Amino acid sequence: MQIQELFEALKKKFGDQVLELATPASGEPSVTVSAQAVQEVALFCREDSSLEFDQLMCLSGVDYPPEHLAVVYHLHSSTKHHRLVLKAMVPRQEPKLPTVSRVWRTANWHEREAYDLFGIVFTGHANLRRILLPQDWVGYPLRKDYVFPTEYRGIKCHD
Amino acid sequence: MVTMPILENRFEENVVFSTVDEMINWCRLSSIWPMTFGLACCAIEMMAVGAGQYDLDRFGAGAFRATPRQSDLMIVAGTVTYKMAIRIKRLYEQMPEPKFVMALGVCASAGGPYYEHGYHVLKGVDKIIPVDIYVPGCPPRPEALFDGLLKLQEKIRHQKVLRRLTPQEKSVIDETTRKYELETQKLTPLPKEYQV
Amino acid sequence: MTSSREFRSQEIYVNMGPQHPSTHGVLRLMLRTDGEIVSDVAPMIGYLHRCAEKYGESGTYQMMIPYTDRMDYLAGMNCNWAYCLAVEKLGNVVVPERAEYIRILVGELNRIASHLIAFGTYGLDLGAFTPFFYALDEREKILDLFEMVCGARLTYSYFRIGGVAADLPEGWVKRCHEFIDFFRKRIDEFNELLTYNYIFIRRTANIGVIPANMAVDYGCTGPVLRGSGMRRDTRVDEPYGLYPRLRFHIPIGMGEKGSVGDCWDRYMVRIREMEQSCDIIKQVLKSMPEKGDVRAKVPKAFKPPKGEVYVRSESSKGELGFYLISDGTDRPYRVKARSPSLSNLCVLPAISDGMMIADLVATLGSLDIVMGEIDR
Numbered sequence: 042m043q044i045q046e047l048f049e050a051l052k053k054k055f056g057d058q059v060l061e062l063a064t065p066a067s068g069e070p071s072v073t074v075s076a077q078a079v080q081e082v083a084l085f086c087r088e089d090s091s092l093e094f095d096q097l098m099c100l101s102g103v104d105y106p107p108e109h110l111a112v113v114y115h116l117h118s119s120t121k122h123h124r125l126v127l128k129a130m131v132p133r134q135e136p137k138l139p140t141v142s143r144v145w146r147t148a149n150w151h152e153r154e155a156y157d158l159f160g161i162v163f164t165g166h167a168n169l170r171r172i173l174l175p176q177d178w179v180g181y182p183l184r185k186d187y188v189f190p191t192e193y194r195g196i197k198c199h200d
Numbered sequence: 201m202v203t204m205p206i207l208e209n210r211f212e213e214n215v216v217f218s219t220v221d222e223m224i225n226w227c228r229l230s231s232i233w234p235m236t237f238g239l240a241c242c243a244i245e246m247m248a249v250g251a252g253q254y255d256l257d258r259f260g261a262g263a264f265r266a267t268p269r270q271s272d273l274m275i276v277a278g279t280v281t282y283k284m285a286i287r288i289k290r291l292y293e294q295m296p297e298p299k300f301v302m303a304l305g306v307c308a309s310a311g312g313p314y315y316e317h318g319y320h321v322l323k324g325v326d327k328i329i330p331v332d333i334y335v336p337g338c339p340p341r342p343e344a345l346f347d348g349l350l351k352l353q354e355k356i357r358h359q360k361v362l363r364r365l366t367p368q369e370k371s372v373i374d375e376t377t378r379k380y381e382l383e384t385q386k387l388t389p390l391p392k393e394y395q396v
Numbered sequence: 397m398t399s400s401r402e403f404r405s406q407e408i409y410v411n412m413g414p415q416h417p418s419t420h421g422v423l424r425l426m427l428r429t430d431g432e433i434v435s436d437v438a439p440m441i442g443y444l445h446r447c448a449e450k451y452g453e454s455g456t457y458q459m460m461i462p463y464t465d466r467m468d469y470l471a472g473m474n475c476n477w478a479y480c481l482a483v484e485k486l487g488n489v490v491v492p493e494r495a496e497y498i499r500i501l502v503g504e505l506n507r508i509a510s511h512l513i514a515f516g517t518y519g520l521d522l523g524a525f526t527p528f529f530y531a532l533d534e535r536e537k538i539l540d541l542f543e544m545v546c547g548a549r550l551t552y553s554y555f556r557i558g559g560v561a562a563d564l565p566e567g568w569v570k571r572c573h574e575f576i577d578f579f580r581k582r583i584d585e586f587n588e589l590l591t592y593n594y595i596f597i598r599r600t601a602n603i604g605v606i607p608a609n610m611a612v613d614y615g616c617t618g619p620v621l622r623g624s625g626m627r628r629d630t631r632v633d634e635p636y637g638l639y640p641r642l643r644f645h646i647p648i649g650m651g652e653k654g655s656v657g658d659c660w661d662r663y664m665v666r667i668r669e670m671e672q673s674c675d676i677i678k679q680v681l682k683s684m685p686e687k688g689d690v691r692a693k694v695p696k697a698f699k700p701p702k703g704e705v706y707v708r709s710e711s712s713k714g715e716l717g718f719y720l721i722s723d724g725t726d727r728p729y730r731v732k733a734r735s736p737s738l739s740n741l742c743v744l745p746a747i748s749d750g751m752m753i754a755d756l757v758a759t760l761g762s763l764d765i766v767m768g769e770i771d772r
Contacts, residue, residue, distance in 0.1 A: 068486060068703025068722070095612055099706060099734040101719050115706045115719065115734075119612070119628060126706070147615025150742045158449070173442035173771055174320060175283045182319050183449060189319050193282045196327055198319075236417050240444055240768055241469035241550055243421070244513070248539075248549075251532035266417040284422055284443045287414055313462065317454045318447045339550050 042091070042123045044070045050092065054085055063128075071113070071126035079112075079129050080139040080165075086116055086125065087144055093118045094125060097141070100151035102159035104184045110136045110161055131161065140166040158183040221361050228272070228298065229356040232261040232349070235271035237291070240278025242305040242339040254342040259349055268294040273352070275345075276331075279307035279314060280322040292329045300356070301325070302333045302348055309334045405430060410753075414443045418521045418757045421767030423741075425760075427753070434756055437748045439741055444771040452731025457483050457557060457698050460731060465551040467733060468769040470513050473506035473542075474711035475769075476555035481636055482707040482718035483557050487700035494688035495559035496638045500680050501572070502545065502554060504673040508579070509538045510712035511666045514764040518663060519590055521761035522599050527590045534582060537575050544568050557698060559691030569681060576681075580674050583667065591667060600663060601654030604747055604759030608657065614746065615739035618714025619669065620763055623649035623662030630710040642679050644672045659762035666764070697726045706734075713737050713764060735769040 042050075048062040051072060058078035064070040074082050086094040094116035103111040114127040131138050140163040142149040152163045153172040160181035163169055171178060177194075180187055190198050234256075238246060249256050256262040265271040268291045280288060292301070303325050306312030311323035325331060332355060335348035365373070413424035422443035428436040448467060452460045464479040465472035477499055484491060491499075516531030539549045544565050546554040554561050590596050606616065611624040621628055629646045631639045647668035649661025700722045708717035714736025721729040740763045748756050 065703040067488065067701040068705045071704070097615060098708065098715070099717050099719055099732065101730070101732040101734075103721065103730050113719070115717070119626075119633075122633070145615065146613045146746075147739050147742065150738060171442075173445040175442075182447065183453075187319070194286065196282065196285060196322065199323065237415060239422055240446075241466055244469055244550060247513075248532060248536070251536075252529045253533060253536045268415075279444060279446050281443060281445055283445070284414060287443075291415055313466070314446050314451075317450045319450065320445050320447055341549060 042121065044072075044125070047092070047123070047125050048072050050089075051082065051085075055082060058082070069126055071128050073128045073130065076112075076129040076131045076138040079114075079127075080141055080144065082127065083114070083141040083144040086127075091121075092125075093120050095119055097145035097147050097151075098124075100141075100148055100155065102155035102161050102183070104133075104159060105130075106185050107133065109133060110159055110184075112138065112155060112161060114141070136161045137164055138162075139164055142166055157181075160184070221359075222357075224361045225357050225359055228359075229353040230260040231263075232259075232273045232300070232352070232356075233263045233265050233271045234261055234273040234275050235268055235291075235295070236264045236266050237274055238277050239280065239284065240307065242277035242308070245339045245342060245345065246275060246277045246304065249342045249345050254346075256346075256349075259346065259353070261349055268292070269296065271295060272298065273300045273302060274329075275302045275304050276308040276325045277304040279312070280325045281320050282322055283320070285322045285325075285328050288325065289328050298356075298359075300332045300352055301329055302335060302352060303331045304335050304345060304348070305339050306336055307338070309336065312338055407435065413440075418761065420517065420760070420765055423760075423765070423767055423770075425756075427756070429753065432752050432754075434748055434751045434753055437745045437756065439744055441738075441741070441767070441770050444767045446768070446772065448733065448772040449731055452728055454727070456726045457700070457728060458696075460728070461555060461557075462551065462553045464733075465553055466768060467735065467772055468510075468711060468713060468716070468737070468766050469550060470766055471506045471510040471712040472550065472552045473502045473554060474510075474709070475716065476552065477503050477637075478707070478709040478711060478716045479718050480555045480557055481709055482705055482720045483698075483700065485705045485707050486703060486720055486722050487557070487694075487698060489558045489692055489694060491559055491637075491692055492689040493638075494563075494685050495690040495692075497680050497684040498560050498564060498690060499555070500637055500639070500642070501564075501677060501684075502542065502552075502560075504676050504680075505538050505541060505572075507712040508670050508673050509535050511670050512538075514666055514712075515586065515590070515663075518761045518764075519596075521757050522596065524590060524593075524596065527586065530582075530586065530589065534579060537579075541568065541572060541575065544571070556691055556694075558694040559689070561691075563690045572677065573681060576674050576677050580671070583671055583674075586667065591664065597653050597660060599754075599758055600659035600762070603654075603659045603755045604751070604762060605655050606657045606743060606747055610746060611657070611743065614743040616714070616743055617736050617739065618710070618712070619662055619665040620714065620740045620743070622647065623665045623762075624657035625649050625651075625661075630708050630715055634708065636707075636709055641683070642676050644676050644679075647672065659758050662762040662764075699724060699726050708734070711736060713766065713769065714740060716769075733769075733772055735772065737763075737765040737767075737769045741765050741770060 051059045058075045060073040096117045098117050099115040101113050109130045112129050116125045155161045157171045303309045308325045314321040333348045333352045407430050410427040413419040414422040424440040426438040448463045451463050464475040468475050512531040512535045516528040519527030546552050606624050608624040611621045653660045702724045704721040706719045708715050717734035719732040723729040
């Protein structure tokens with residue numbers, strides 16, 4: 042299926058929850074959906090017989106200061122051989138959206154990573170703790186306004 | 201005093217006179233047991249050094265031990281992160297004396313390519329444990345590791361094993377003994393029937 | 397397995413790693429065990445988190461290439477390639493034909509080198525020391541070839557945006573031929589030594605079985621997914637470079653010694669992939685143009701147009717993807733690496749229930765993870 046058809050299929054099912062289809066001149070087109078509907082959209086993408094996105098290739102957080110954080114889902118269907126980029130924007134003050142770790146198990150660690158590095162909270166996630174950084178780390182390093190620490194547990198970070 | 205069994209049947213049994221220091225140092229430097237302690241890319245080079253083509257055993261340092269308690273040399277092979285730094289410190293403390301540390305590669309020496317923006321990278325393992333030898337390279341070639349090892353052996357060769365205590369060390373020992381004596385005095389005496 | 401459950405005694409927690417010889421780096425596993433039986437595993441990662449994604453944002457597009465080497469340090473060329481592919485797609489750079497062939501050559505050679513390490517250390521994990529020396533000996537020959545092209549043994553940074561750094565030196569092709577001819581026969585020796593060893597089969601067959609649907613659900617790729625019987629390979633499914641011109645076979649696990657998706661299958665997929673890589677290299681050496689550009693003209697201040705791409709490629713561990721966002725400047729806005737080892741590792745808790753600790757080591761070794769890539 043082409044991206045236009047995928048967009049229409051999602052639009053037909055979810056209506057206003059599917060916000061826009063971005064087709065930039067270079068790179069991949071993406072479909073932006075409302076953050077609260079991510080879980081239902083994901084489930085539909087996996088279960089619908091014409092979509093069958095059985096593989097979540099990548100889940101990444103992106104920081105768009107000063108307003109938004111985004112979560113980008115790259116889906117691929119190994120049976121239908123098409124792919125889809127889903128995006129969900131969340132406000133930077135309260136970055137919360139439902140987890141998709143029950144839809145694709147692989148999202149479990151990817152979401153923890155996004156929480157760790159961006160501070161995006163995935164509600165309903167079974168074990169949302171820091172994964173890469175130590176539990177007592179302060180701040181979210183991949184945010185654009187991250188200030189580097191000067192000390193960690195008594196170890197000086199720079200000379 | 202060293203006998204020479206290697207050249208059997210060629211020489212009479214003979215005796216070499218040396219100092220105790222030299223003897224002990226010679227023993228130490230020819231059987232350095234490193235710890236299997238791979239952190240990152242440099243660990244792969246360390247593996248290559250242990251394998252056939254380079255063969256660390258030639259220098260008597262091929263017995264890689266998996267536990268710190270049996271090893272003399274900690275080769276910090278790779279980038280040290282803060283999360284790992286705490287572990288490294290503990291591993292170092294678990295090693296028995298005499299112990300040596302080699303910082304293999306620029307990451308372990310000074311942070312290396314991760315110096316500037318590496319928010320989670322320790323800028324040199326010498327911030328937490330004392331380092332004896334720094335080996336540059338990213339990663340160092342096996343020959344560089346050998347060079348570091350030979351330098352370390354040279355360092356061990358000149359160590360003094362038997363020596364007078366410095367006044368500071370002497371005071372520490374005296375203090376400990378005094379404390380111990382005080383503690384033992386404080387103990388309640390054994391019941392009469394058990395006293396000798 | 398079920399019968400041992402009835403003798404449940406006291407459960408204890410065992411901490412395995414981050415300094416442990418069989419966790420392949422600085423992985424930490426928290427095990428809940430009942431005697432020798434593992435009832436739960438929690439992998440804890442991040443002991444090698446080196447902030448590679450932050451570096452991607454902080455430098456120019458070219459400056460990220462050396463950091464990709466250090467992600468999967470066993471297959472640096474493949475990581476270079478994946479990143480360069482993503483940047484080239486973002487900036488619509490066309491790579492010269494000879495450069496594409498050279499990329500396949502070094503990429504496949506590095507796949508062999510990486511699988512050799514997997515083969516050698518897997519033997520070590522199971523208590524066989526000799527295969528390690530055999531594997532590392534052959535690997536040194538590949539590293540010599542890499543040293544000829546770029547001077548480095550492990551972290552190559554040989555790829556450039558729009559090609560490779562330099563042409564192959566004189567005499568390289570001949571030496572490569574010699575190596576491949578020699579190595580092809582050597583694989584049979586490996587098989588004799590380890591693959592069909594009775595003890596090895598008993599240690600790996602029927603251990604750590606990953607069913608195909610579970611492998612897909614957990615996002616496993618590469619030899620782990622193929623070991624479960626799924627014929628998936630990015631080189632064929634979404635071909636990049638000049639792979640469509642080459643003919644090769646994708647080996648999958650068939651449950652020859654036990655059931656499909658066990659440790660032996662995953663191990664065997666790697667051995668067979670080495671054979672296939674040899675065939676690919678032979679074809680490339682035959683059909684490669686003698687002369688030609690090896691690098692497209694790319695300006696130093698390379699500014700791809702606004703946009704974003706996710707490009708995946710087949711590294712030795714599986715599907716290595718790069719997600720790049722360009723905001724039109726000479727620095728990427730966001731670089732995200734989707735590492736195959738991360739997804740391959742997260743399947744471990746699901747399959748380790750009721751295993752012996754020794755079998756857990758066998759399973760972990762058969763996943764062939766690299767911590768540099770998991771933690772980035």
